Every structure is written in structure tokens, then in C-alpha cells.
Amino acid sequence: MSTESKVDVLIIGAGPAGLMCAQGLNRAGVKVRIVDQRPKRVAAGQADGIQPRTVEVLQSYGLAERLLREGNQLHMAAFYNPSPNGGIERTDRTPDVTAPSARYPHEVTLHQGAIEAIFVDSMRERGLEVDRPIIPTSLELSTEESELKDPNAYPVKVELKHLEDNTTETVRAKFVVGSDGAHSWVRKTLGITMDGEQTDYIWGVVDMIPDTDFPDIRNRCAIHSNNGSCMIIPREGDKVRLYVQLSEKEVHVDPETGRVDRKKFGPEQVMEVARKSLKPYYIDKVGEVDWWTIYIIGQRVASKFSAHERVFIAGDACHTHSPKAGQGMNASMNDTHNLVWKMTHVLRGWADISLLKTYEFERRKYAQDLINFDKKFSALFSGKPRTEDNQDGVSHEQFLEAFQTFGAFSSGIGIHYTSSVVVQPAHQSFATNQTVGMRILPHVFIRAADARPYELQDLLPADTRFKILVFAGNTANASQLDRVKVLAENVETGVLKKFGNEVFDILSISSAHKEKVNYTDLPEVFRSHWSKVLLDDEDMFKRSGSGKGYEYYGIDTEKGAVVIVRPDGYVGMIAPFEKVEDIETYFAGFMIPRS
Missing domain, CATH: 3.50.50.60 (FAD/NAD(P)-binding domain)
Structure with missing residues (x-):
């Protein structure tokens, strides 16, 4: 049926x-x-x-x-390399994430x-x-x-x-x-x-609760030993994941499929290789292995x-x-x-x-x-470590530099979409620190109505609407407020009328001080609700990290700018007040006008 x-x-x-x-x-x-x-x-x-x-x-x-x-949160990374006395020794500890603008500066x-x-x-x-x-x-x-x-x-x-x-x-x-x-x-x-291609790097993975005297077992660890490389990833509860480099001598790879024969090599053998790589420290598992696998890196x-x-x-x-x-x-x-x-x-x-x-x-x-x-990262991680006998190996300095250089990319913070119909960087200079095509930088602003601090990203949910952020400049200045009113009229009769109010959510952010501005000063289209007007000022108790947002984004505090944030949180375009027609052109590139 x-x-x-x-x-x-x-x-x-x-x-x-x-x-x-x-x-x-x-x-x-x-x-x-x-x-x-x-x-x-x-x-x-x-x-x-x-x-x-x-x-x-x-x-x-x-x-x-x-x-x-x-x-579990990872805040610190530890690096181990071969010790002159045999085994491994710690050579460094650094932040786990090297992405300064990360709102959550850690992995989970x-x-x-x-x-x-x-x-x-x-x-x-x-x-x-x-x-x-x-x-x-x-x-x-x-x-x-x-x-x-x-x-x-x-x-x-x-x-x-x-x-x-x-x-x-x-x-x-x-x-x-x-x-x-x-x-x-x-x-x-x-x-x-x-x-692409398949590499020669073979790795075993074991999830378990460890019994060990290894001092960095609750930190992310990159270990280069003469027995091969190892990575430690602390997990929820007391669990830990071990990534252990294996050699073709230790495992059987089927020449026809290119896959590892898991019947001939299991979690106990992976643990045994880990024990050799972690010497002089010992490591064993408490109870049963939670999960394991063996794989060959393919790219x-x-x-x-x-x-x-x-x-x-x-x-x-x-x-x-x-x-x-x-x-x-x-x-x-x-x-x-x-x-x-x-x-x-x-x-x-x-x-x-x-x-x-x-x-x-x-x-x-x-x-x-x-x-x-x-x-690059896999080659460095899987490469032999540099020692007195192997001067061509991977040095700690090389690996650490790569770890930190690639930090923005691996954290996801550095993803940059290039020019297209939904990424238009023509007016990048009006927000010099907020790159068009990258995600909107997190920053704390205060609400004009009640001075409550808010993380901007929390006001831009993934609700499929484009967010129009009107950095209104110093609205305590009458001439600037007049510019804002002209902008409001142009936005209302242009983009909103042509493509529909329901497509957009508008937030305005004034650079005026909380003592001098009322949220009702702004045109109605820029304050559809009392919660939609923000200030770039410190909160009442100076504890939230608010203030200096215009400086952080590279926007002129007096003249302001308009920032268009896509529904996925990435900046689609930036425009000065006098180029509001360019915003309409941007949306006309992919949106259907209302009849």
C-alpha cells in the first residue's frame, strides 16, 4: 500500500x-x-x-x-612535546579560543x-x-x-x-x-x-571516564610525542575524548575500500597506544568505553x-x-x-x-x-615532533602559531561571505570595524526607555526578518535629529513601502547620553515599540560592559550610519543616511516588490 x-x-x-x-x-x-x-x-x-x-x-x-x-566548557589549551628525559612534558598553556570578538570565548x-x-x-x-x-x-x-x-x-x-x-x-x-x-x-x-583526497593519517577515538595522573586532563590538549600525536577533549561530566594517532603497522587498512578493519583493532588497542604516547603519565579507563571509532582523514x-x-x-x-x-x-x-x-x-x-x-x-x-x-592543521598535528634527532619535525612554535592564527577561522567567528546580491560592501567605510559579510559583532547597549543593558545579538533573533540597525548618531543634537527624521521618511516611503513592513525589524541606536534623550524623540518608524530604541552609553551601575559601541563598530558618533543585518546574523550592507536609495537597490537585487 x-x-x-x-x-x-x-x-x-x-x-x-x-x-x-x-x-x-x-x-x-x-x-x-x-x-x-x-x-x-x-x-x-x-x-x-x-x-x-x-x-x-x-x-x-x-x-x-x-x-x-x-x-562542558573549554577555556584553556595545554601543549605537550617530547621531553629530553624521555616521554612528554608540558611546553605551554594558552586560551583555548583565539578570537577576540567571540561573545562566548570558549568551545562547548x-x-x-x-x-x-x-x-x-x-x-x-x-x-x-x-x-x-x-x-x-x-x-x-x-x-x-x-x-x-x-x-x-x-x-x-x-x-x-x-x-x-x-x-x-x-x-x-x-x-x-x-x-x-x-x-x-x-x-x-x-x-x-x-x-579531494584521502590522507595517510589514521586516528582512533575513545570516549570514556579516565583514571589518570595527567595534570591537564580537564583542558584541551595537543600532545606531540615520539610515539605519535594525541588530542584530549574534556567532555560533559567526568568524560574525556581521546584522539590517538595510529600507524599502519598497528591497524589493518583494507586496500580495496581504504577503510580500517575494526574487527582487528578495538578500543583497548587505542588505549594502549595512548598509554605509550602519554608517558611518563599513566591513563586508564573507569568502567566501560562510552564510544569509540577509527578513521582515516579524508578531505x-x-x-x-x-x-x-x-x-x-x-x-x-x-x-x-x-x-x-x-x-x-x-x-x-x-x-x-x-x-x-x-x-x-x-x-x-x-x-x-x-x-x-x-x-x-x-x-x-x-x-x-x-x-x-x-x-595545514592536520599535517601539523599528525606530523612528527621536532627533536634533536629530527630537526625537520614540527616545532612547538610552529604548531602554536598555527593554532592561534587559525583561531578566528576554527571558532567560526572569522567566516566572511564575499560580495554577492546579499553582501554589498560599497559603503564599508561608514562602519570601519564591522566587516560587511561577517556576523554582527556582539556588544552591549542600554535601552533608552529604562537603561536596561542588552546584548545586541539577543535583539536580533533568527526569525527570518532583516534587521535594520539605525545608528542614529547624537540625537540630542537638533540638527542630527532632523537628519534622522529625513532618513525615517525615506525608509518608510522607500524600502518599507516597496517590500513590506513584515520583512524588517528596525532598531535605532543613539549615541546621546541617557540623561539627555527620550526614546520618544525618535520618529515613530524607528520606535515601533518602546524597547526598540537603544543608547550607546554605560548602564546605571557600569557593570555590563556597555558604552563605546559606536567606536567598537567604527561608526561616527555624530553622523551615524545604517547597518543591514541578514536573518542569519551576517551584515549584508552598510550605508550613510544620504545613500538610503542604495539600501533599496540592495533589496531590489533579490526581493520581490509588493504589488
Whole structure:
């Protein structure tokens, strides 16, 4: 028996990328379905590191609080190298994250199943569940150009098989997202290739509770020993993850598949290699191993990320790399965070379907940059350490420099989308420290109405609306207030009238002092609610870090500027008051005017 249904978006694969996509679309009111072949979500292991930018993204959906409560935080990193006396010795301790503008200046570690549960529980509150166990068996994409260009059409037909009762169903979808992992069925069905290579680096991973005298067991550690490299990642509770470098002599690699034979090498053998690498310290496990695996580092990027902007791939389906810098799950979730708002705008009729081309443009370049970063970092991490007998090896200084240089990239803070229809840097000079194409810098401002301090990022939720930040300058100055009124009239009769009020959320930020300004001074369009007017001033008790925000963003305190923040938190453009027509031109590049 076969049934048939229609859906706006069908998501295949309920890992971190798929769940980020499903919850984002669900919040936006999109009719979405998510299926997965696993009977249950991940119970232990898999990915476990959340980078600072990803915490900001989760916060924009209201999901960071639980992550921070349940996860472990990494604040310090320790580095060990060969000791002249044999074994290893500590050579340095540094901050774990080297990204000065990070709102959350630390990584968070929590096993993938618990991270997935945050999404699953949030979706359940809104009536959305993961359908499982289900596998896709066929996918057909229309070849009719008129159908592919019509956002209201259902050009994708997917056959699904329910594994529990062996029934089938046909789903007709406007869009499909394949977030079904490194061996993606969707990618293979579309005939998309993975470009790149497999390295010679073999690593074993063990999650367990340690019994050890190693003094940095609760810090992230990079260990170079004469026995091979090792990484320690402290986890939630008392757990620790060990990444242990293995040699081909120790494990058997199948020459045909290129995969490690897990039957001949298990967690006990990984622990034994770790013991040798950590000498003179001892390490053992308390109780059973929580999870383990062995893998060979592969570094590949899909040749394209979509078929006709109707079927997309995301996450491990379109890029694979080593887990050393903790990028996999973060890159995956940020893929679909990028896609959610664009898909929503198209489905609502706000934006032209061509907007969806920017998903591949932005995320594929990021994936390629990630692979280039990963190649350098993996080579340094897996390379032999420099010793008296091996002067060509990796020195501590080399590794530390790379660790700190790549910090902005690995933290996610340094992601920079280049010029496109949604990134227009022409007026960059009006906010010199806030790069167009990068995420809006976090900073604390106070509300004009009651002087309560607020982190700006918390006022810019991922609700699919563009945020227009009007840095109004010194509104205590009558001539500047007149400029603001002219700007308000131009915004109201231009962008808002042409594209619709519901697309935008406007916040105004005055540089005037709290003692001298009333929020009611600003034009109504810039204060749709009393909470929408902020001041760049210290809070009443000077404890929140507020003040000097204009200076932080590089904006003139008297004249101000307009900053357009995309729904995913990245700055799309900046403009001076006198170039408000350029804002209209920006939106006209991808949005559909109201009739």
C-alpha cells in the first residue's frame, strides 16, 4: 500500500544539519518533514564540539541556554612535546579560543545525541517529530523549466520506504534537503562528485571516564610525542575524548575500500597506544568505553551543493574533513542556518528563487577554505615532533602559531561571505570595524526607555526578518535629529513601502547620553515599540560592559550610519543616511516588490 503527500520542504537525514534546518523552517511556519533511517537518535559519541560562533547561532534560536547548562566548557589549551628525559612534558598553556570578538570565548563539548535532543525537544514543542526509520528509494526532479522556476510548484518526487512495516509512500516537495551524511544517498542519486583526497593519517577515538595522573586532563590538549600525536577533549561530566594517532603497522587498512578493519583493532588497542604516547603519565579507563571509532582523514568538497536550487545537500553530504579542529558539526549546522532564511523568503514570496543560488556561493567557498585550513592543521598535528634527532619535525612554535592564527577561522567567528546580491560592501567605510559579510559583532547597549543593558545579538533573533540597525548618531543634537527624521521618511516611503513592513525589524541606536534623550524623540518608524530604541552609553551601575559601541563598530558618533543585518546574523550592507536609495537597490537585487 502506498500513500501520497505534499510538503514544502522534505529533509532527508536527522543529524545536526538536518535538525538545524527542520527547526528553523518549522519556526518560520514552513510545512516541513524530516525523515531518518536510524530507529533512534545517536545515543553516544559522534561529533561533540560546538564552536563560539555556533553558540551564537543557537542563541539566536533561543537554544544556547540548554547547551551551556548541559555541556562542558573549554577555556584553556595545554601543549605537550617530547621531553629530553624521555616521554612528554608540558611546553605551554594558552586560551583555548583565539578570537577576540567571540561573545562566548570558549568551545562547548557535549555528545552529538544530547545536541540533537536540544533540537528534537524544541521541534516537539511546535508539533514536529522526526519520522523514523525511513529511507528514500527514488528521487525524481522535474525537467520543466517553468516548474523549476515556480516556487509554488512541487517539482521533486521522492519515494520513501518505512522500514518497520515495509510500506511505501510518495512525497511531492517544493524543495528537498539532503543532510544524510558523508555517504549521502541524495548526493549519489544526483550524481554529484566529492572532490579531494584521502590522507595517510589514521586516528582512533575513545570516549570514556579516565583514571589518570595527567595534570591537564580537564583542558584541551595537543600532545606531540615520539610515539605519535594525541588530542584530549574534556567532555560533559567526568568524560574525556581521546584522539590517538595510529600507524599502519598497528591497524589493518583494507586496500580495496581504504577503510580500517575494526574487527582487528578495538578500543583497548587505542588505549594502549595512548598509554605509550602519554608517558611518563599513566591513563586508564573507569568502567566501560562510552564510544569509540577509527578513521582515516579524508578531505573532500562536493562539486556542487544543489540541483537546480530545488534539491540541496548540506553538512557531511557536501564536505568531509578531520575532526581535529572541531569543525564538522559546526560547519554542518551553519550550512542549513544559511539556507533556512533564504528558503523561507522564497516560499513566502518575499524573494526571487534566484536568492537560493547564494547558498552554494557562500557555503561552498567556506567549505573549500575549511579543507585548506584542515590540510595545514592536520599535517601539523599528525606530523612528527621536532627533536634533536629530527630537526625537520614540527616545532612547538610552529604548531602554536598555527593554532592561534587559525583561531578566528576554527571558532567560526572569522567566516566572511564575499560580495554577492546579499553582501554589498560599497559603503564599508561608514562602519570601519564591522566587516560587511561577517556576523554582527556582539556588544552591549542600554535601552533608552529604562537603561536596561542588552546584548545586541539577543535583539536580533533568527526569525527570518532583516534587521535594520539605525545608528542614529547624537540625537540630542537638533540638527542630527532632523537628519534622522529625513532618513525615517525615506525608509518608510522607500524600502518599507516597496517590500513590506513584515520583512524588517528596525532598531535605532543613539549615541546621546541617557540623561539627555527620550526614546520618544525618535520618529515613530524607528520606535515601533518602546524597547526598540537603544543608547550607546554605560548602564546605571557600569557593570555590563556597555558604552563605546559606536567606536567598537567604527561608526561616527555624530553622523551615524545604517547597518543591514541578514536573518542569519551576517551584515549584508552598510550605508550613510544620504545613500538610503542604495539600501533599496540592495533589496531590489533579490526581493520581490509588493504589488
